[in-house]
Amino acid sequence: MAYDLEEQEQIDVIKTWWKQNGNTVLLGVAVFVAIVAGIQGWRYYQHQQTTQAAGLYEAFQGAVEKHDVKNVRGIAGQLMEQYPRSAYASRAAFIAARSNYEGGDGKSAKAQFQWVIEHAKSDEIKDAARLQMAGVLLDEKNHEEALKLLDSKHGAGFDGLYADLRGDVLLASGKSDEARAAYQQALEKMDPSGGYRGLVQLKLDGLGG
Template sequence: MAYDLEEQEKVDELKAWWNKNGTTVMLAVAVFAAVVAGIQGWRVYQNSQQRQAALVYEAVQNGVQSKDIKRIRDAAGQLIEKYPGTPYASRSALLAAGVNYESGDAKSAKAQLQWVVDHAKEDGARDIARLRLAGILLDEKSHEEAMKTLEGSHEKAFDGLFSDLKGDVLTAQGKMADARVAYKAALEKMDGKSAYRQVVEMKLYGLGEHG
């Protein structure tokens, strides 16, 4: 009988606790379930976005192969507008920028490259955009703006190219001593087997650096 009374007391205590805390517990469970469902739903949405963006990116690539400038521009614009969070948007913007620049539309090319710099999810794409943008600015004799574009951190793999382009900007500014330093830094950072080393060496030679 004592056992029954003890069990009854535990049951009564449990009921009292549930009456006091049951609503909070159920709410917590509901919130947790909603969060889990939300995460799963977001993953499904992201996967769907990636698949759709990949299809549009195919149109960009096909446009490049067929040299269809309008197709490239339209598809790249669609990716930037509808799927900006995907890697395909920045990659297509890089391709479109190249096409625009080659066709004489430097303004659009710079705008697309700047978009990649500001929004790319991939560091490599952002660094490529910075190099290309700085190159265009150098061609336009916007030397200070070009140098500003090259400042800041970037992936180690691009160290040599950034130093080389800084050397080009400094040369254009007439800062030959600084340009030599930049070119030497480029050689130090480049792969010893890189064919581009010869180009940098020629630039140094042109500045009177003969070994």
Template sequence: MAALDLQEQEQLDTLKSWWKDNGNWIVGIVLIATLAMAGVRGYHYYQNKQTTEAATLYQQFTEQLASNDVKRVNDAAAAVMDKYASTPYAARAALIAAQVNESGKEPLRAKTQLQWVIEHASEDGLKSVASLRMASLLLDEKNYAGALKLLEAKHAASFDALYADLKGDVLTAQGKPGDAKQAYKLAYDKLDEKSAYRNLVQMKLDAAGDAK
């Protein structure tokens, strides 16, 4: 395994700093897009009393997001999760609340909500988002084995690039640039050629240098 030279290490350090500041925002965009695509379809598919009530409670939850009050957001999310766990709205509330807690530096609460989604969500896309976010938190905690276990588990194919990219970050943190480069290469190949995110992955590939 070749060691990174000074220039490559500086590039990598710059990337790590950039990702720390912007990573949650990027994955948050993915999360919001996932929820938006499925939300309306979910409502029309489940036209029954329980889901209609869940939709009303979920609407109240979304209104709490504007309050910037983390406790109120968590309480509103918990209400949906506790009363209507079998509906699509519960997992969405848990995911969004977890994102709020991550931004508020409450990783333990966020992890609890993400684990709830992994165990209870009926939609693969939502489970995949939750596992990806959980792996990111475990990476921050230096729990590399736990993060890799989640990233190597089955997930929705549409998330292949994001999973491979985060796996590369974990392997980089472990001091395995050769393995990280392979993961970044897979992420790069899975991303659309016009994706701006692909440029970030290319930077990571360049930072990995000639490691094998």
């Protein structure tokens, strides 16, 4: 195909530009394609991880309902090890910790509550794990460590429960006046219509408050 002089000049300019910049353009396209593929691959991986974790958690719930302690512990451990970033792992660890504690295995319970505190994405489940851990420490008469946990930052919704358990720890430490103040604070923070509030009131009445 014949080109006139002006067209030939334009073609030559394009050829020259491509010769100078073609590799850069191709590299840019390759990088873009790699990024897109990477994003899609990561999304697929995350989807697979979530699906697999959900399947395990379903089996975990079944074990909980059947009171199958062995599988509760085993599946919880699997979720914690293989899918630590999933919400399912922290939930399973929390429930397994309670199961271990009720079964007399305080050491495993504390390790799992600590795992939840360090790995859970939900602030609420972290706060609940700290509260449970403090309760275990109270039973072990480790009052100092229990108070440290209860003094840690937590959501406002937990103020009443934290103050109540703090009162229990202080009372067990022989600090009746401080315990009375903690119970009073718990009453102030709790819903007046809540059933648990009555128990706190009984504790306070028992101290003459």
